Amino acid sequence: MKDYGLTEEQRLIRDSVHDLAHDKFGPHAATADKQYQAPVHNLKPLAEMGYTGLFMPEQYGGAGLGVMENVLVVEQIARYCANTAILYSCTDGATPRAILALGSEAQKHAYLPAIVRGELLTAWSMSEANAGSDVGNVQTRAVREGDDFVINGSKLWCTGAQVSDLFLVWVRLTNDTGMKGMGAVLVHRDTPGFTIGKHLDLLGLRGTGMAELVFENCRIPASNLLLEAGRMRELLGVLDADRITGNPPVCLGVAQAAFENIVRHVKDRQQFGKPLADNQGLQWKLADMAMDIEAARALLYRAAQRVDEGNPSIVDTSITKAFVNQMAVRVTNEAMQLAGACGLSEDYPYERYFRDVRGMSIGYGTVEIHKSSIAREVLSGRYTH
Ligand SMILES: Cc1cc2nc3c(=O)[nH]c(=O)nc-3n(C[C@H](O)[C@H](O)[C@H](O)COP(=O)(O)OP(=O)(O)OC[C@H]3O[C@@H](n4cnc5c(N)ncnc54)[C@H](O)[C@@H]3O)c2cc1C
Numbered sequence: 001m002k003d004y005g006l007t008e009e010q011r012l013i014r015d016s017v018h019d020l021a022h023d024k025f026g027p028h029a030a031t032a033d034k035q036y037q038a039p040v041h042n043l044k045p046l047a048e049m050g051y052t053g054l055f056m057p058e059q060y061g062g063a064g065l066g067v068m069e070n071v072l073v074v075e076q077i078a079r080y081c082a083n084t085a086i087l088y089s090c091t092d093g094a095t096p097r098a099i100l101a102l103g104s105e106a107q108k109h110a111y112l113p114a115i116v117r118g119e120l121l122t123a124w125s126m127s128e129a130n131a132g133s134d135v136g137n138v139q140t141r142a143v144r145e146g147d148d149f150v151i152n153g154s155k156l157w158c159t160g161a162q163v164s165d166l167f168l169v170w171v172r173l174t175n176d177t178g179m180k181g182m183g184a185v186l187v188h189r190d191t192p193g194f195t196i197g198k199h200l201d202l203l204g205l206r207g208t209g210m211a212e213l214v215f216e217n218c219r220i221p222a223s224n225l226l227l228e229a230g231r232m233r234e235l236l237g238v239l240d241a242d243r244i245t246g247n248p249p250v251c252l253g254v255a256q257a258a259f260e261n262i263v264r265h266v267k268d269r270q271q272f273g274k275p276l277a278d279n280q281g282l283q284w285k286l287a288d289m290a291m292d293i294e295a296a297r298a299l300l301y302r303a304a305q306r307v308d309e310g311n312p313s314i315v316d317t318s319i320t321k322a323f324v325n326q327m328a329v330r331v332t333n334e335a336m337q338l339a340g341a342c343g344l345s346e347d348y349p350y351e352r353y354f355r356d357v358r359g360m361s362i363g364y365g366t367v368e369i370h371k372s373s374i375a376r377e378v379l380s381g382r383y384t385h
Helices: 008-034 040-048 067-080 082-091 094-102 105-116 232-245 248-268 280-308 314-338 340-344 350-361 367-380
Strands: 122-125 141-145 148-158 166-172 182-188 194-199 211-221 225-227
Touching: 008 040, 008 067, 008 082, 008 350, 040 067, 040 082, 067 082, 067 232, 067 248, 067 280, 082 094, 082 122, 082 248, 082 350, 094 105, 094 122, 094 166, 094 182, 094 225, 094 232, 122 148, 141 166, 148 166, 148 182, 166 211, 182 211, 182 232, 225 232, 232 248, 232 280, 232 314, 248 280, 248 314, 248 350, 280 314, 314 340, 314 350, 314 367, 340 350
Parallel strands: 122 166
Antiparallel strands: 141 148, 148 211, 166 182, 182 225, 194 211
């Protein structure tokens, strides 16, 4: 692998995660997909190697490293098992980041060390039937009653729901409309009145335990309030960092895997008495794929470095997320085409690669919503180079 200007420590992390994912996760990735199994057991070796809680400060047992290291780990896991990469991002992503940035001291001490040890899996629950891109329209309510909050409502598309222990739930706390009346609470899996609803099967990422959540007079202590009403911008800020670590590296890792496999395939497969790779038209397709992947990696690594240097930007995040999402759909789709009928067969990985990245253009903010963010910055004059 090339060094991409990475430090020696970063290359060491990348290479050791690569070896683990290649040896232990890759051989079971197709089974997890076919059987809709969430491969949570893969988090154990990652925790043992110190790769859960990478960004967490040392006082909570973490490694205190940056977004760049997180990106490298997710990319290498996704190269061999996208479901594991998503589960890793659930527990090393938005919810722990939010608890670290916004939680009380008691919440940090109660949850962060266990999350770092890989013993407490977390999920992030924002979306509802009428609150998708329009996240300000959350209707699930949490009403204060004495020392408790009582929650009623339901949530959709919660990644990791079936295997998670702790849920960060976006709720309406006051009668103010939009984001103003919203806040966030932490809910334990075993809380009476809280049930994991229907398993939601999407096109891909079938091993991420996605489900709906149902709250019926679910009572939680007031101390489980993470964020009071009127401060949702701070929570969105947390999500911005996670949009770099949680989604684009999964797409990049899967696209890389599709590319490597298809290069081998077109060199091996003979048609008309010669390898497919001898056709110039197919060579140009490979060149397009290589160009796409290199551009995506450069964008992603640059965005991660900027966050680590203390210069995050909405434009960097949105350009990176939208470009890497679209690149992965192009590359995995082209790999299916180059593999012919094998590309569509479940006996080969190509259709799974395509299915796994397709939903990433919708999760973590759709490509269209990110393009609107980019356009807003461009038109306002804030976007310069
Ligand atoms: C793989 C995956 C994982 C997910 N994980 C989670 C999770 O863990 N937790 C969670 O809470 N949610 C999760 N989601 C849900 C996700 O956040 C929503 O699907 C997403 O916000 C889009 O909402 P929607 O599906 O309701 O689409 P809609 O908002 O209904 O959008 C439909 C279409 O209209 C477009 N559109 C909408 N508004 C505009 C506009 N103003 N301008 C231009 N185009 C627009 C969208 O881009 C899209 O193409 C996940 C989704 C996926 C696919």
